[in-house]
Structures are given as C-alpha cells and as structure tokens.
Amino acid sequence: MWNVHSRFLARTVWVRNGEVDLAYRALNRVLNNEEVFKTARLWERYEKPFRKRGRLCYEKAHEIYNNEMERKIKFLMRKNRANPWPWN
C-alpha cells in the first residue's frame, strides 16, 4: 500500500466481482456526502458576493425549517401508540 502513488489512495473504489455499477454508485455516494460535485459546480463560474450572501441565507433558513419540521413530526408520531382503552 505504501508503494502506491498517493493519487490512487484517496477517492478510490475497488471493483469486486466485476460489478462496475455498484462500485461507481458507492464512489458517487461518498463524493456527494462530502459535497465534492457541489463545490466543483460553484467554482465553474464566479459567484458574486451578493449571490453568495443570498445562497448562505437560504441554506441556513432551509436547515432550520427542516430541523423544526422533523421535531414536529417526531412529536406528533407519539400519538401513534396502542389504545389505552380498547374496550371503548
């Protein structure tokens, strides 16, 4: 492993049993989790500061909304329990 060029140690995926599709999908999943494609797309063209500010505001608001919605759904799912008075 130490003789291999460092370029091939990171961001590599081994193809097992000739299944190229699964390997490619695993690689894409890891790269998406680390937001590699997102940054590459952002840096393709210059993003002016006013657009960058707007994008960051939107992302923060989106995250807060998602978290609050998850909390609400978790809370409401507590109604999904066995009926304590089944004879009624």
Add this chain to the structure above:
Amino acid sequence: MLNHLFSRFVPLSITTIQQSLRTLSFTSIQYKRSHTDIREGTVREVNLHPENIQTPLSIDVDKYYGGSGQVRETDFEKLIGDTNNPEVPQMKYEDLPIVHMKCTRNNTIVDVSDCTGQQIFRTSCGVVGFHNAKKGTTTAAQAVGIHMGNNLSRRNMKHVRVVVKGTGPGRLMAIKGLQLAGIDIVTITDNTSIPTLHVGLQRPKKMRRV
C-alpha cells in the same frame, strides 16, 4: 447562540427538586442535523431485526458503503491477472496501465498511459465520428469506451485502472463501454479538480446569462 441565552436564566438559590425541574424547563433547543429515529418515545419502538446491529468492532465495511467498493490495505498488495493463464505473470497494482477520462459538458476525452505516465493512446468523441453538440451525450461516451476497449485488447492490456475527471454525461457510460469491450476494471478513482483558496488563485469567468 440560543443555547447561550437559555443557559443564563438558570436560578441558583432553590431546593434540589425545584432546581431540577427548572433546569428541565430551561433546557436549550439544539439546532443540529437530527438523524434520530422517528419512532423514539413510542410503544412501537421495537428493533425488528436485532441481528443487524453493528458494534464498532464488527462493522461490515462492504455493507457500510452500500455493497461494494471499500478499499482495504490488503487490496493493493494483491496480484492482478488471469489465474487460468499460467504463462502470463500476474501484475502488481502499481504496474497497471491508467485510463484517464476527462468528462466535460460538451465532450469526453479518454487517454491511456503507462504506469510511469507515458501516453500510449488517445481518443475522443470526435475521433469516433460525432460532431458538435452530439459529442456531449451518453451514446457518444459509450462509443468512445468501446473504441478504447478494442484498442486496449489488441495491445494485450486487459487489466486497467480508471481515473475519472470532471462532471459530465460521459462519466458512467465511458466506463460501461470499456466493460462491454471486455476489459477488466480494477479500480475507479475520482480526480475532479476542486480549486483551493490560495494567494495565486485565478478568478473563474463570470456567470453566463442566456
């Protein structure tokens, strides 16, 4: 920030029970990415498949990465080659040829080089016979992969490692084309260029407005 605000209002001079109740009511809301189970706190919070619990010592690495592809230290020391052919010696991973694929929005270019880095062969969508806008499609990428695969098998290079660069339509189909031509792909690496912030960074072009 909200955590800090709430924690300041905890009173100190009260009995222990009242104090614990007060701290409960003033606990802070934490804004974080919550990946907790939706069934928490319900009666139906039953683990239906307890055998699939993975402790840190017994993690199934292939499953964690969705089936296949996780690299282990011992993989790079394996010898790669045909086990049926005893005459042809098996190669180390470092001596395999490299196939570079540059996948842009309008084209896919494929290069083959030695383990040292010397270029052997090169194709693109234009060589295969596509023109203009049709070069930036998946079918053209597959044709390039097949063309490259035929050339490689003619030169007796059946085991190959692939390096992909860029986001484009030909990212997957070029690899599939290679596979269709009968080449054994050992690894897939990704080499998309992510510009890092440093002093000499050149500003990219301005946005395209159409």
